[in-house]
Amino acid sequence: MTNEGVFVPRSPYAAPACPSTAALTALPVTAVTLGDGFWGHRQELNTRAIIPHAVGWMEKLGWVDNFRDAAGDARYEHRGAQFADSEIHKLIEAISWDAARGRNDNDEILDRLLSALAGAQDPDGYLHTLFGRPWQQPRFSDLQWGHELYCFGHLIQAAVAHHRATGSDRFLAIARRVADHVCVMFGDDGMNRICGHPEIEPALVELFRETGDERYLRQAKLFVDRRGTGTLGLHEFGTAYWQDDMPVRAATVLRGHAVRALYLAAGAVDVAVETGDDELLDVLREQWDNTVARRTYITGGMGSHHMDEAFGDDFVLPPDRSYCETCAGIASIMFSWRLLLATGEAKYADLIERTLYNVVATAPSDEGTAFFYANTLHQRTEHGSPALSDEGVAIRGGAAGRQAWFVVSCCPPNLARTLASLGSYLATASGSAVQIHQFASATIEAGGARIEMTTAYPDDGRVTITATGDASVALRVPAWAEGATLTSGGETAAVAAGGYTDPVPLADGESLVLDLPLEVRVTHPDERIDAIRGTVAIERGPEVYALESVDLPGDLAFEDLRLTGEARWDGDTVTVRASAAPRREGAWPYDSAAAAAPASGERDVRLVRYHGWARRGPSRMRVWIPTA
Amino acid sequence: MTNEGVFVPRSPYAAPACPSTAALTALPVTAVTLGDGFWGHRQELNTRAIIPHAVGWMEKLGWVDNFRDAAGDARYEHRGAQFADSEIHKLIEAISWDAARGRNDNDEILDRLLSALAGAQDPDGYLHTLFGRPWQQPRFSDLQWGHELYCFGHLIQAAVAHHRATGSDRFLAIARRVADHVCVMFGDDGMNRICGHPEIEPALVELFRETGDERYLRQAKLFVDRRGTGTLGLHEFGTAYWQDDMPVRAATVLRGHAVRALYLAAGAVDVAVETGDDELLDVLREQWDNTVARRTYITGGMGSHHMDEAFGDDFVLPPDRSYCETCAGIASIMFSWRLLLATGEAKYADLIERTLYNVVATAPSDEGTAFFYANTLHQRTEHGSPALSDEGVAIRGGAAGRQAWFVVSCCPPNLARTLASLGSYLATASGSAVQIHQFASATIEAGGARIEMTTAYPDDGRVTITATGDASVALRVPAWAEGATLTSGGETAAVAAGGYTDPVPLADGESLVLDLPLEVRVTHPDERIDAIRGTVAIERGPEVYALESVDLPGDLAFEDLRLTGEARWDGDTVTVRASAAPRREGAWPYDSAAAAAPASGERDVRLVRYHGWARRGPSRMRVWIPTA
Known part of the structure; x- marks a missing residue:
């Protein structure tokens, strides 16, 4: 029943996105060890608090039991929203990244979740707990809102992560059967339809990268090309809500529901890179440019409206009720990260940094047990009490303080997988050189060397790099860092803001120091x-x-x-x-x-x-x- | 089966609200004849275009057929939203006011609608086309969203209007049976529940005024007192959405869904006035003051958010996507009008004027066949194409230009009934004096005299009043009209802005002239x-x-x-x-x-x-x- 062992892993290292061709090569999470500091602290919080807290809620609310029940024949009442399955997938991804780094605190949970999930797969590969059983809605009968392909996407991404992190085929085999089912149902000879919520697109490309099976890439390209042809039908908020208003290739800016738009853009970059479609890549770079120049908050947050969780028109960036969904911040990092790997341009890393410090770091509470869903830039009242469900769960976003859990709960598990894989976003390699994109105390193993980064950033602007073994290191100088200097071999020189330093060769034991001016x-x-x-x-x-x-x-x-x-x-x-x-x-x-x-x-x-x-x-x- | 003839009409004249006690007494629509001019033109447009257009859509979409089908025993598919019935009620109200003024253009439609409606009433008085039949949801099973009592409210208001306008019991008898049913089901010994959308409250008070039956007043008071005790349950937007967050008497400002808040406030004023509850009246006056000082657009528009069609926090009045629903403007006029009658204070008439010129006059197209639902103060793009349903109907508001019809279609019929009864809002009587609140070419019969008002307002600021018969006339001087003068008996004197002139006695044939400075x-x-x-x-x-x-x-x-x-x-x-x-x-x-x-x-x-x-x-x- 499984395809175990029949495929050849093509990108057998543990990073969240592994393009086959890139200007910069991603490093695995295993190559970057965060030390104590701003992000190391938060990654630790993730392992110790955020992940167990999230799993606890999903057990309590019955979302894991959905899978257990689906494994049997008895009729059951599905619990949670249409996309409840995907929260479990994202947590599996998070725990997998932790496991890759040798943090096995939550391995027992991982095993439990995977067991529950495996039993729920139908013989033909379909795996969703809300549809298709005799007493349920038929499969794919509600592509606008059903979130089936969306859940499959998160499942596939998680399975690829699990495979990269652990080397085990246990989850990947399940994911391949899901993907095979999708290719049959939605391929050239299948339904000419797409999902109301993009996510399957980047997942299928990642599965192609992991397995070498080109069907998955072709299917991802089909989904990208189909969007904007009106197959989803009408929507109260307009068809731009789910990016079905015009083809991806015709758009010049992101619009509609922010998370949908950004997941789609990330997937489209993946398709462009793997198919060598430079024209599509250029379109996506223009979309990024225009979105950042006109539709992005100073925090890096994206999405201006509450009603449709959507981008506003150009320059509609009200601080009042600015939505800036935590997931949109994460999706924006996914989009920027893929463009950074494809082009090597520092502006993408600049926006990632801004979003990490001002969206990702804002969302979780100090204890890791409560979260912002929306990240407003202006809170006018102290008593922002949220709407709670009968079970005491906050219903959606709002600016009503951090909440323990949400009925629409995409954000906490998204935070968990992002924090667990954060090391990957710090540095890349290109030939023999290593590029440092984000500053944090960390040990980086790349290009045969071991690079020690020491810094109290962002409180202090000094970043010290020390090599064990010969290395060549380029450092990002943020666009705001006018007046930055680089000290190497006893010489201090000015470096230009808004780009990377030239690679500096370091012999074993040598250091260099980047001083970023932290003027107010x-x-x-x-x-x-x-x-x-x-x-x-x-x-x-x-x-x-x-x-x-x-x-x-x-x-x-x-x-x-x-x-x-x-x-x-x-x-x-x-x-x-x-x-x-x-x-x-x-x-x-x-x-x-x-x-x-x-x-x-x-x-x-x-x-x-x-x-x-x-x-x-x-x-x-x-x-x-x-x-x- | 009917109560025809058994009650004594207490307010047998054709005005939209007839309090038993008031500082100012409303005039019937029959006493005010609008001449050619800003509002006369629009009232004519309403009779000739808006009403037939609206009825045409409701026939086309099957909303009238809902009643015809409900009269039979066969199973039928209900068409339109939960509140589709109420649109027919509001149009009956509109045509009734027209008929009272001798404009019988649409009487045939009126007869047709009343016939359809009458057949759909159940033996126990219940009359709603979406609930209660064997294949439908049970009655009152969805008080949050079902809009049953809301529809009853519009039915009762329309029936009272029809009775006042025509003297016929045909519709009022139906409405009494509906109201009797409500009193049984929701009275002291009935369900301790309220409707998610207020509207039944002012309607029941008006029915009390029309019939003298105190049960209706008591039931309205019960509904007002019950709101804010949490009987409606939770809501994603918070319980303030339907004003169930705190008792009416505890609130200091309007909040939540704007139309809901304003209909409730209007009904609460009615209850306060009829029960002599000055404490409640003071609370509502404070709510009006705070809402106008902090939560109202310069156009008089109310409601800042799209998502929940709701008031924002204090001073959250963004012009971008300002919602300012047309119905909220009308509901605001209803609230202000009741406070004007109760207190005689000019500020209420000032806000009515502002709302009439900048919300009510903004909504309809020149042809009377398209309407704004939301009235934004800032439109950034030219191509605001709306979301359309399968039938080509705009789904809700948005700022996407005036639309022929809406799936959520409360606004056009609300405009129709307001324009049809507009004459009533021009003037009142108090003892032997007549107060002029709004300026328009019109003939007003009041206090035994006939008053001719001649003006090119608002293009020109001169308002000339000529009496046939002895009269005593006071004129509103708007708060913005610093430097206004009044000429009477050949003498011109300054009059203070923000109030009424002293009543000026006019002998038969005498004139007075108010000059309002129209400086930019x-x-x-x-x-x-x-x-x-x-x-x-x-x-x-x-x-x-x-x-x-x-x-x-x-x-x-x-x-x-x-x-x-x-x-x-x-x-x-x-x-x-x-x-x-x-x-x-x-x-x-x-x-x-x-x-x-x-x-x-x-x-x-x-x-x-x-x-x-x-x-x-x-x-x-x-x-x-x-x-x-």
Whole structure:
């Protein structure tokens, strides 16, 4: 019944995306060991808290039991949403990456989840717990909302991860049968249909990479080419919601539901790279450029609307209820990472850094047991109590503080698999050179050498690289890092911001030092972003700062604060000078006279790192602060 | 089977709301005849186009056939949404008001609709086409979303209107049986439940007013008192969505779904007035004050969010995708009107005027065959094509231009009943005095006199009042009308803005003239409305103006336009001075440098009345215009 042993693994190393051809070659998670520090701490939290917490909820809510029940013949009531299966898949992926790095804390869980899942597969390969049994909806009867191919995609991605991480065929064999079923049902001779939620596309390309079976690549290309031909039908939010409004190749910017758009874009890059389709790759690079220039928040967050969890029109980036779904941040990293590997351009790594520090790091609580689903840039009330289901689970996003679990629960397991594989995003190889994309205390084994990176980044801007064995190392200099210097062989030289340093050859035991200037930056928005006219944001290094009400002096109302002077680093955080805005209390908030000049005096106000907000009790918060 | 003839009508005149006690007494629609002019034209359009158009769609979509089918025993497929019945009710109300004024154009339709409806009533009084038959959902099994009591409310309101307009018991008898059923099922000894969508509350009070039967008032009070006690259960958007988060008496501001909140508030005023509950009335006045001061658009529009069609937090009034549902505008007029009658305070009439000119007048197309559902204050793209259903019907609101019909179709029939009864909102009586609230060419019969109002308002600010018979007339002076004068008996005197003039006694044949200054006003928003910081709006009289892309010189991009100088009336519309903003094209829209000073020269740009936008082909539009 299984295909065990019949295929030849082509990319037998443990990285989340392994293109066959690339400007830069991804490193396996096994090659990068995070030390203590900003990200090492969070990866540890993931292993110890986030993963067990997430699995606990899925057992409690019966989402694992869906698989156990599906293995039998008895009628059962499916629990959770249409995509509940996919949360288990993503957690298997997360635990697999951990296992690859020798962190076997959750291996027992892994075995339990895989056993449950394996029993639920139908003889023809189909594996979804909500459809197809006699008392259930027929298979593929609801491609708009059923999320069947979406769940298959996460299953396949997880199985590829499990195979890369452990070498075992146990899960991959299941995934191949799922993929084979998809190729039969949706291939050239099958249904001319696609899934309402992209995800199967990058998964099938990864399965091709792992197995060498070109059917999977062809099927992924078919799905990409079919999208935009109207096969999904109508939608209240418009067909752009699921990117079925125009072919991928005709679009110049991302639109519609942000996670859908970004998963599709990631999959389309995979297809373009593996099929050598440079024209498609160029289209996707243009989509990235335009999306970043016009539809991305300063945090790297994407998605402006709550209603459809979607991108807004150009320059519609309101901080109020900015959606910035955690999953969209992760999907954006997937898209950027694939373009970085394909092109070697630093701008993609710049955006990944921004998104890691300001979306990914923002979502989980300090204890790893609660999460933001939406990451707003402006919280006006302290009492953002969420809507809870009968089981006490938050129903969806909202900005109502971090929540233990969600009915729509895509984000926590997505965080788990991202944090577990984070090492892979730190560095790549190209020929004999190693490129450092992200700064963190870590040990990197690449090009026959062992590279030690030591840094207190992002608190401090010094990054020290020491080689054991001969190495050649290039370092990213972020676009914001004007004035950066590189010290090598006792010489210090300026390096240009917004790119990579030339590769520096290091003999065994030699070091080099990158100094990134962490000046506090006062950042102005483009004039066309109407919602934040007359405001500035404060940044330092890769971190965006925010004003949080718990830090306000008692005599200054949150909504009245106006920046008056400079912003400075006080050794711990950023402090700004501020005064109270004029206030015009009235029965009607529109008047022929503008408000008078500020009356109250200036004072110091401490800001908080954006990712650090809402960690000291209920609060109000804003990233964009009006100027006096 | 009917109660025909058994009750004594207590308010036997044709007005949309007839409180038993009031500071001001409403006039029947029969007492006010609109002449040619802004509103007379639109009322005529309603009779000739809007009503037949709406009825045509409801026949075409099978919503009238729902009633015909429900009269038989055969199984049928219900067409339309849960609230489809209510659209027919609202159209019956509209045609009834027309009939009262002697406009019998649509009487045949009225007869047809009433016949269909009458046959569908169950022996116990229940009348809804979606629930309760053997193959349908059980009655009252989905109070969250079923809209049964909501539909009953519109039925009862329409029946009261029909009775007031025609004197016939034909519909009222049906409505009494519906209401009796509601009192049995939801009374003190019945279910302790409420409807997810308020509307039954004001309807039951009106039925009490029409019949004198106090059970209906008691039932309305029960529904008002029950809301906020959590009987509706949970909701993804929070229980504030349907105002079940706290008791009406505990709230200080409107929140949640705007139409729900406003219908409830209107019904609560009715209950407060009829039960002499001044405490409740004070609470509602405070809710109105806070909602108007913090949660209302300059157009009078209410509701900031698309997702839940809801009010935002205080000062969350983004022009982008401002929802401002047409029905919320109408519901706001209902709430304000009831408070105006109860208190006689001019601020309520001020808001009604603002909402009439900038929401109600904006919604319908020139032909009366297409409508805005949402009334945005900023349209960024020309190609706002809507999502259409299989039948070619727009699915909900959006800002995608006026649409012929909607799947969620509450707005067009709501417009129809409002325009048909508009005369009632022009004037009231109090003792021997007549109060003029709205300015329009019209003949008003009140207090034994006949008052002729002549004006070209809102193009011109002169309003001339001539009496036939002795009269005493007070005129509203809008809050914006600083410098208004009143000429009477050859003497001209200044009158204070934001209130009513003293009543002026007029002998038979005498005139008085109110001159309202229609200076162009440049209006600044409260500093706390973040989304429009650094912008101004242009107003003249009751009309808000907008910048529409079709009026732009070719060398000035819509998003770059900045106001530089004064705004002036050019005899036809408002013209402003403007230049192009600096533009900073870049890969990332956030920068340490603010954009440089404007470079391009100044020029004149014509604005359009907000209600006049989107009438000359596809366009982009904004109400709040950035200043240089």
